Amino acid sequence: MASDWISKLPAPAKEYLNGRTLDEVECIISDLPGIARGKAVPAKKFARQDYFHLPDSIFYQTITGGWGEAAGEEGFTEKDMILKPDMATTTAAPWTGDWTLQVIHDAYDRKGNPVGFSPRNVLKRVVQLYRDQGWEPVVAPEMEFFLVARNIDPAKQIEPMMGRSGRPAAARQAYSMTAVDEFGPVIDDIYDFAEAQGFEIDGITQEGGAGQLEINLLHGDPVKLADEVFYFKRLIREAALRHNCFATFMAKPIKDEPGSAMHIHHSILDIETGQNIFSGPQGGETDAFFHYIAGLQNHMPNALAVMAPYVNSYRRYVKDHAAPINLEWGRDNRTTGIRIPLSDPNARRVENRLAGMDCNPYLGIAASLACGYLGLMEERRPDKQFKGDAYDGEGDIPRTLGEALDVFDEATDLHEVLGTEFARVYSIVKRAEYDEFLQEISPWEREHLLINV
Structure with a gap:
């Protein structure tokens, strides 16, 4: 050097x-x-x-x-x-x-x-597949997480952190500035650390859970943004520790509270023209836009084991708890798994709301881009746009990690995009992890089964 x-x-x-x-x-x-x-x-x-x-x-x-x-x-x-x-x-x-x-x-x-199973290499591989087609993928991740009381006893339930008022953080205060102020010292350190590291935060908001916050990042290159999320997770944890609390990125840390997602916004630029391929010359929605949605609908069930990688991940997919339970798509509809946010034609994008914040950011973004890539290559149409409350429908995604891994193992088209060696290693490691979990006995089992069955 x-x-x-x-x-x-x-x-x-x-x-x-x-x-x-x-x-x-x-x-x-x-x-x-x-x-x-x-x-x-x-x-x-x-x-x-x-x-x-x-x-x-x-x-x-x-x-x-x-x-x-x-x-x-x-x-x-x-x-x-x-x-x-x-x-x-x-x-x-x-x-x-x-x-x-x-x-x-x-x-x-x-x-x-x-090395084909290194997560950053997996994402680089997927991005290169886009570039080989003359496309430049652009993403914008949103990071949800909880600030919770210090917890050193795994048998003890996780509790919200104590705010500056001396009261535990309250739930159901989405977008409340007062709720954000409760965590002021932690947020100040998050901003200071981010500034020292050269990261630009697009905004911090209070989410619906007790002590739950969301940080939005500006859109950009997928590898760069995954690097930032990777860095941010450590940054946020360190800021929390300075103030006698924990930051957790578990998908579902607290019973009866919403879970934490990593929503991923996608758009695709034509490398030669710099134009968003989801919008036509007159600003209308293109075939590529609908093909991308179809790719997410058709392939995200196969990729869910990557975007929801732990047994706890599947506790997030509960009706009416701010997480999607199906693969419907809709315009400006936060109950659907695939949302089309309000935007002008140049910023037209597709939001994947299924990925959990517990996923590896390189792998979560890679898997989401892989599904969209397959959609662009297959040129299929999505289901009819959903209107209304998608929570009223039936779930159409795997409900457990074991089921998700079974579906993932059969998805050879997805393996070709992510890399067959990655798919092999990932499945083996996650199944070993799942087997470890199945050896554990939960408090619920001891409470309800010990003397009743």
């Missing part, structure tokens, strides 16, 4: 270091759940290295720290991957006690090929 590498960093990183001595660099990569894995190295060592190694087994781990038997024919040898920095992702770690930078790395095998 060049000795003047700091002078070539993104502007926010250089500003963060202005007049300061860099102590450490965190070399990180996302695993399947979206946890940052890697190494922290002294700044002088980082300046001398072009890459570092981690074993490929980081992608075979379940969320509990167990292992899926996904190593393939070579067996579980934990061979090293080559991790190379993407210096454009360099950003501050402003919550640390010293001056630290973070850099996201990409994973390659010993022959220099991208």
Whole structure:
């Protein structure tokens, strides 16, 4: 790496270091759940290295720290991957006690090929498929999460955090500015951390759950936005810890409260003209617009195991609890799984409301784009536009992780888009994780079955 590498960093990183001595660099990569894995190295060592190694087994781990038997024919040898920095992702770690930078790395095998089951590589693969067709995909993610009281006992139910008023955060206060003010100190740190990292927040709102907030990000390149969500999850957790509470991105952390989604807005630009392919010359809706909707309708059930990756994810899909239960599409209708927001023709977009905030942002965005891509290639028409309350209809998505994995395993067309090696590894790891869960006995089972059956 060049000795003047700091002078070539993104502007926010250089500003963060202005007049300061860099102590450490965190070399990180996302695993399947979206946890940052890697190494922290002294700044002088980082300046001398072009890459570092981690074993490929980081992608075979379940969320509990167990292992899926996904190593393939070579067996579980934990061979090293080559991790190379993407210096454009360099950003501050402003919550640390010293001056630290973070850099996201990409994973390659010993022959220099991208590792197919590394989440960032999966998203890059899908984006390249669009570009090969002359299209540039654009996304805008919305992040929902809860600020909750510290909880160190898994047997104890999760409770809302205490606000500045000394009262627990109240539910059913959607869009209340007073409710947002309750979390003022945490939100101030979120803004400060985001500014230090060079991230632009489009807005923060109170959602319908107790202590539930939503952060919107500006639209842009899918890989860049996934990087930001990956960074934001850590940023928000660190801000919460400063104020004696937890930030959780669980899909359904609190009983009888709404769950947390990562709504994904999609639009597609023609690379040559820069025009939105969902809008025609006179501003009307194009065939491509309807093909994209059809792709989401036809393929999202197959991709749900990626966008809703845990047993808890399926507790979010409950009627009348602000989460879709089917694949209807409608204009400006938040009860449908696929929503067409109000917009002018240049900003016409399709919103996927199924993905949970617990998904890996690289994989969730990749899976959603993959469904739309298949729709564009298949050129099928969607079902008739839905009008009314979609919660009145029947659910048409998998209801459990096991069912979702069964559907995912059969979806060979989706595997071709995401990568067959990714699909193989992902299924094995998630089934191992599901088996781990099935060995657990819940409080509900002990309460209602212990002496009654």
